[in-house]
Amino acid sequence: MLTIDGGRATVPSGIFDHDGFRAWARSGDVSEGVRVAFIQGEVLLEMSPESTESHSKPKGTITSALWRIVDERDAGEAYPDRVLLTNVEAELSTEPDFVFASWEAFESGRLRLVTKSNRQDDYVELEGTPDLVVEIISDASVRKDEELLRRAYHRAGVPEYWLIDARYELSFVILHHTSDGYVPGAPNGEPQPSRVLGLRFELARATNRLGRWRYSLTTV
Secondary structure (H helix, E strand, C coil), X not given: CEEEECCCCCCCHHHHCHHHHHHHHHCCCCCCCCEEEEECCEEEEECCCCCHHHHHHHHHHHHHHHHHHHHHHCCEEEEECCCEEEECCCCEEECCXXXXXXXXXXXXCCEEEEECCCCCCCEEEEEECCCEEEEECCCCCHHHHHHHHHHHHHHXXXXXXXXXXXXXCCXXXXXXXXXXXXXXXXXXXXXXXXXXXXXXXXXXXXXXXCCCEEEEEEEC
């Protein structure tokens, strides 16, 4: 099944097989600006421009804040959006808005980097299970983020799934992996505990001098 949000695209027929999809996604043949995902046999392409107030800004704020925490603690590696994350057992390949992988994830073999075909000192894919992923919901990604990826990340054993929706009232929850699915660590609107990072976070926003949004991610 092929789902396209935001326009038209020409894709090779082999992408409906997971191995074929991964080869295509890593090939450099995917048009710039198109986000791709393979989730249990369904291929999803997002071609809509990114909304500034409800997607780009919160993504930038969360990425910069978490990147700083990871770097200051020397806790592992942080990856911004458009990095291909694959879990073979979960039949999943996608491009999260943010990924954190601890040193333990690499040292244990739970996660590995896949090298580019034309060089061995750079990488094009993460394969396995990272420690946390972040997704920010857009109009084109509601079903993908709230349903498909929520189930897929759980199948992949990802300990934490951070889910943000800033399109209307601001919603921010950190979902924790349990045997029965993901459950929020706290209700939306309250500080969200991260077991992975050992911190509690608040995501807030206020209008700037032009009446547009300014976001902040703080620890409490």
